Amino acid sequence: MPLFGSKPNAAVIVATIRALKCHGGAPVPVPGHPLPKEYTGENVGWVEAGAASNLNHIINVVKKAGINPVVCINAFYTDTDDEIKAVRRVAEAAGARVALSRHWEKGGDGALELADAVVDACNEPNNFNFLYELSAPLRDRIDLIAREVYGADGVDYTPDALTKIKAMEADAEIAKMGTCMVKTHLSLTDDPNLKGAPKNWRLNIRDIMVYKGAGFVVPIAGGIKLMPGTCSDPAYRRIDVDVKTGKVKGLF
Numbered sequence: 001m002p003l004f005g006s007k008p009n010a011a012v013i014v015a016t017i018r019a020l021k022c023h024g025g026a027p028v029p030v031p032g033h034p035l036p037k038e039y040t041g042e043n044v045g046w047v048e049a050g051a052a053s054n055l056n057h058i059i060n061v062v063k064k065a066g067i068n069p070v071v072c073i074n075a076f077y078t079d080t081d082d083e084i085k086a087v088r089r090v091a092e093a094a095g096a097r098v099a100l101s102r103h104w105e106k107g108g109d110g111a112l113e114l115a116d117a118v119v120d121a122c123n124e125p126n127n128f129n130f131l132y133e134l135s136a137p138l139r140d141r142i143d144l145i146a147r148e149v150y151g152a153d154g155v156d157y158t159p160d161a162l163t164k165i166k167a168m169e170a171d172a173e174i175a176k177m178g179t180c181m182v183k184t185h186l187s188l189t190d191d192p193n194l195k196g197a198p199k200n201w202r203l204n205i206r207d208i209m210v211y212k213g214a215g216f217v218v219p220i221a222g223g224i225k226l227m228p229g230t231c232s233d234p235a236y237r238r239i240d241v242d243v244k245t246g247k248v249k250g251l252f
Contacts, residue, residue, distance in 0.1 A: 009068065009122035010067055011068070012070045012114075013059065014072045015055055018076075020047045021039060021050060024196070026046045028193060030235040041134065044080075053197040054196050055087070056090065065131070066127035067128050068121040070098075081110070097121055099223070131145065132145075138165060139165060142155055151198070153202050156205070157204060158204075158206045161208050168217060182218055183221040190204050204221060205221055208220065
């Protein structure tokens, strides 16, 4: 249940032109390599395609929860007016408020439009509802999240994950915990290379963990790394120690 009976009034979906281009057909950036030139030049078609697929999907997920979506266009100097207009057009047609935010450039003053949009969304009535009840079986919850949130056709488990989940479902204490999915943020699927809003796919659960202190069962989808605080190409991969001097090389 929400803390002290509270409930969310709105959800802010942060979108960048670069991310929408990636979901709309632009070359996928490779960690550790220079950003492809396509991301610094105008391409309204890629932006529209990414917004119509990936962004629209996420807007609909928020609306499905019964709360009001606000799309924040996190603008950068490489974004063009026509690209920004394309995002506004697609998101507003999907039923979301849209605000342009230039906080990277102007600090708090650059986020005033976003602040106003969030206030308006919070003042509008909503019909918040949970996707599942805690009494629902764990595998049913995972299947519901996969289908309703990610757009999957179903869920597949590795043998180890299936063995663990059956044991968890038989444990009354664990069975009533919440569900916190672990999955790549780079795709709606568990494959970071699949962009947009893919169809005809199944979510792959390779492992499942329990965090009793936090009160969550944590299904792990795909090959995502669990080490916190690291990017796709972390600097530690280029750190070495000179065995003769004991000095660390490559740290800075």
